[in-house]
Structures are given as C-alpha cells and as structure tokens.
Amino acid sequence: MKPALHVQLKAPSANSVAPSPAPIMNRPLMEYLERNPRDPSRETQYSIAAGADSETQSIRSIPETPGGTRGPDPLMNYTLRPEDIITIKKLGEGSAGTVCKVQHVPTGFVMARKHVRCDPNPDFQRLLQRELKTLDRCHSPWIVTFYGAYMEDDELAICMEYCEGGSMDAVYRRVAEKGQTISENILGKISEAVLNGLVYLHKMHHVIHRDLKPSNIVVTMSGRIKLCDFGVSGDLVNSLAETFVGTSYYMAPERIQGGKYPVQSDVWSLGLTMIEIAQMKNPFPKNLAAFELLHYIVNQPVPSLPEDEPWSSDFRDFLNQCFIKDFMKRPTPEQIMKHPFIEDSSKRSDEEVDMKSWIQHVWDFESPTAQTPKII
Structure with a gap:
C-alpha cells in the first residue's frame, strides 16, 4: 500500500496560487493515524454492511457476509483523488457545503460526498483533524461508514457511505x-x-x-x-x-x-x-x-x-x-x-x-x- 499523504488544511490566501488537491489515503487516513493503527479485532466487531445501490445495477457495493459484517473494502488500496470521482446527482445543499451522490470510477463504488469549507483558523484545523480521526475509527452497524477525504481547493471533501433510503x-x-x-x-x-x-x-x-x-x-x-x-x-x-x-x-x-x-x-x-x-x-x-x-x-x-x-x-x-x-x-x-x-x-x-x-x-x-x- 502507498504511504499516507499528509494534508495541508490551511486555505490559500486570495493572492496565492492554490496548490494541487492533496489526497488523503483512506486507510489509514493521515500520517498520524499510522502511529495509531487500527485494532483489527475491533474493526471486525464493528464493521458494517453497506446497502446495495438500488438505482444502478452496474455499481458495485461492499459485499455483505453472514451476520451483517462487511466484506473487503473496495477502496482499501486506493488513494481518493478528485479526478477519479464523478458526481451522479446532488443530494442536498446548505450554507456549509454540498452533499452529492458520487461514483469512484476505478472501482465503480458509490458514495456520498460532502464538501466542507475549511477555515484557516488553527483551532478549526486541529478540530478537523481530530474529527476525521474519529470518523476513520468508527466501525458500527449504526454509524455510516467513512471511506476517506481529500482537499479540493479550500474545501474538504468527505466521502461517506451512501444510504439509498435517504434521511x-x-x-x-x-x-x-x-x-x-x-x-x-x-x-x-x-x-x-x-x-x-x-x-x-x-x-x-x-x-x-x-x-x-x-x-x-x-x-x-x-x-x-x-x-x-x-x-x-x-x-x-x-x-x-x-x-x-x-x-x-x-x-x-x-x-x-x-x-x-x-x-x-x-x-x-x-x-x-x-x-x-x-x-x-x-x-x-x-x-x-x-x-x-x-x-x-x-x-x-x-x-x-x-x-x-x-x-x-x-x-x-x-x-x-x-x-x-x-x-x-x-x-x-x-x-x-x-x-x-x-x-x-x-x-x-x-x-x-x-x-x-x-x-x-x-x-x-x-x-x-x-x-x-x-x-x-
């Protein structure tokens, strides 16, 4: 597996040239997660089954195993990159950003992607990294699965499980x-x-x-x-x-x-x-x-x-x-x-x-x- 990439969360100033989007490896999420590796037994205990997408037969979903646990993650060996993700439709929009149904082209996997505008405030960025770490470590049948995140201009794109039944x-x-x-x-x-x-x-x-x-x-x-x-x-x-x-x-x-x-x-x-x-x-x-x-x-x-x-x-x-x-x-x-x-x-x-x-x-x-x- 490729090494995890660190993300510079600070948004570029108005006079600066925006850097290329920096992807985050979704397993593990960031460099600091390598210092806090997953407990495989806990991942098995709290892994979940993502429901199959009902609208597009060709879109693959995480295979479900007996007992409701999740099979191999199809994104395990991929770095999430903006150019590999296409938007299928918009699911919602608010003052903080947009949520879309998207597809990861290399795998055909469907996710929900939420864009969150990043504040350059250091306290905000520390909170953001802490929250992403928590998202990455949650494995429960009652919590949507976090698949990864990447920076795109001054926004953080968060890729989560797509739940077809809606809110x-x-x-x-x-x-x-x-x-x-x-x-x-x-x-x-x-x-x-x-x-x-x-x-x-x-x-x-x-x-x-x-x-x-x-x-x-x-x-x-x-x-x-x-x-x-x-x-x-x-x-x-x-x-x-x-x-x-x-x-x-x-x-x-x-x-x-x-x-x-x-x-x-x-x-x-x-x-x-x-x-x-x-x-x-x-x-x-x-x-x-x-x-x-x-x-x-x-x-x-x-x-x-x-x-x-x-x-x-x-x-x-x-x-x-x-x-x-x-x-x-x-x-x-x-x-x-x-x-x-x-x-x-x-x-x-x-x-x-x-x-x-x-x-x-x-x-x-x-x-x-x-x-x-x-x-x-």
Whole structure:
C-alpha cells in the first residue's frame, strides 16, 4: 500500500496560487493515524454492511457476509483523488457545503460526498483533524461508514457511505405525501438503532453526537438505520454558523442556557426527533424567531403526543423521559436503552418488523425480493 499523504488544511490566501488537491489515503487516513493503527479485532466487531445501490445495477457495493459484517473494502488500496470521482446527482445543499451522490470510477463504488469549507483558523484545523480521526475509527452497524477525504481547493471533501433510503425527514415527508402513517413498531426500531449508535459513540469514542435530528438519521434500502454528521457536520459546521434556527429546534435546555453539553443532551434531541417522525411535523409552533424559539424550549411545557391519538403508554413515557428538562434527572442513552419501549422493540424479529420491506414500500422500490411490508 502507498504511504499516507499528509494534508495541508490551511486555505490559500486570495493572492496565492492554490496548490494541487492533496489526497488523503483512506486507510489509514493521515500520517498520524499510522502511529495509531487500527485494532483489527475491533474493526471486525464493528464493521458494517453497506446497502446495495438500488438505482444502478452496474455499481458495485461492499459485499455483505453472514451476520451483517462487511466484506473487503473496495477502496482499501486506493488513494481518493478528485479526478477519479464523478458526481451522479446532488443530494442536498446548505450554507456549509454540498452533499452529492458520487461514483469512484476505478472501482465503480458509490458514495456520498460532502464538501466542507475549511477555515484557516488553527483551532478549526486541529478540530478537523481530530474529527476525521474519529470518523476513520468508527466501525458500527449504526454509524455510516467513512471511506476517506481529500482537499479540493479550500474545501474538504468527505466521502461517506451512501444510504439509498435517504434521511428520516425525507422518509416521513414521503409517507405523509402518500397519506400514510409510521407505525409505533417502526418508530421503536428507529429509536433502538439511534440509541445503539449513541451508546457506541459515547462508550467507544467518548463522542457526544451534538446534532441529532431527523436529517442526520439515514436508512439503507436494506432497512438499516444509521447515524451521520456527528463529527465534522456537528461541531465543525456549527462553528461555521450553519443555519442556527434549523439546529436549535433540537437543542436541549441546558445547551440553550449556556451550560455544559452532557451525553443526556442527545437524549433530549432523540425525543424531539422521534415525536417529529411520529407526527410527521415539528412539534414547536411555526414562525418563531430564533430567540423566541429558545425561550419557548426552556420555559414552555415539553412537547407531547395528542391524547386522542392511539399511541401506547410505553411510547408516551419514553418521550416523557427524553423530555425531562433537568439533565441530571434525564437518562443517558445507555440508561434509556432499558426502557420498556426499547426493550420490547429489541425483542421483535426482522420478520415481525420488516424494515427492508417498509423502506422499499415508502419509496415504491420494486425488486424480486420486495414484498408488501407487514407493518407500515
């Protein structure tokens, strides 16, 4: 394997000539990662299966092995270079950059690529390298896979797993358009997967997500629920002043009040995320200015499901536990995993709650194995 290449993250000045894009070897990521090699046993334990791309039969995906582990990485022996990557379509765009579905031409492999504008501030660059290191070391069924990154002019291109089912905000909008609802059993599987991801990040990497919301929960066409944007897009994009109101909807009271950011803050955000997916709309009043929204979150009663809707007492209590305003009394992700709503969900088999058939039904994706889902 070729030696890893170090990336100079500092953006060129207006009067300087931009250097050629400097690729980063995706395995290992940077020179400093060579001093902290992977633990192969841990990689096997937390490797994942990327869902096959449903739109283009010729595009190869990581082969799935029995038990849901990931086969050989097709990018293992490649340096990611801009000239080897073509854009298939744009997936989204925000003030911090653009996300596109792309293809690595030498292998035919499909990824999601996110461009993040790089601030020349040294503190930002140190944070960026730390976050990339964390991304590279995450191997979990509940976290999107990081494939590599490279500099292109003054932007960092981050290549991640492409999840064909899209983000949960796109999913619930699609369900609403079809005049359908999302069942509590599906909500249970989503909550269970998100909590597994949060527990993994905290226990294995001492990372708090900090930006949990429906758009940062994605699903593959095989029905796997995964977390994304917990690192670069959480801390770094927020530091670049990404749309404040959009993120502040999911902020816990302690964060709004300027306190520390404990792991329980992610649980508050999970509650808001799940009630939004359940009702297929944001639970807060519309058209609030940023200050009004923050004041509302801290001082007004917490969101709740309408009493006339047929939700179970377990799901209602699960949300109530997420919405405890005093974070010292609010459960951690690991603690709330023991809630009856989550424990009951974990006991339901894939046959009972067929997430694959469900997401394929949502997007009207037809395949030889696709069937009408048992639970919608």
